[in-house]
Amino acid sequence: MLEGCKFAKQQGCAHIVIESDCREIINALQQSISRGRWHVYPMLTLIKEIQAEFTECSWSWVPITANLAGDHLARIAMSRMSPSFWVNRPPSSLIGILNKDGLPCPPQY
Structure with missing residues (x-):
């Protein structure tokens, strides 16, 4: 947070x-x-x-079931991936979660 x-x-x-x-x-x-x-x-x-x-x-x-993207980001944060990088190029593992939630996201690279 x-x-x-x-x-x-x-x-x-x-x-x-x-x-x-x-x-x-x-x-x-x-x-x-x-x-x-x-x-x-x-x-x-x-x-x-x-x-x-x-x-x-x-x-x-x-509940965690309604916050899969947040939970995933918290796990990535623990590995010290820079959050500023996520805005324009989120990790491929997050793109699937965002798409499932119906949220807009950049194309996967």
Whole structure:
């Protein structure tokens, strides 16, 4: 979520909706980050700081079955693939998921 917020900020987005299948994190961001787990508190603090720079930012919990693209991107992020690269040329493994969800995506290279 932190990297997604940073990326949205870099792209000049003003209105964002962040979806996650992690209900605990979404609840902490919607209510009080001090009620979240202590080991994610520093990251939640950074997310809230970036959130303040958007005109509108909302957090939404979705089940993992409805968030396959997000789950896939999180796995790729763990391998340190640059998110800025995904915009114009997403990984081929993501293109199939986006197409299945009916979302627009660039052609596969």
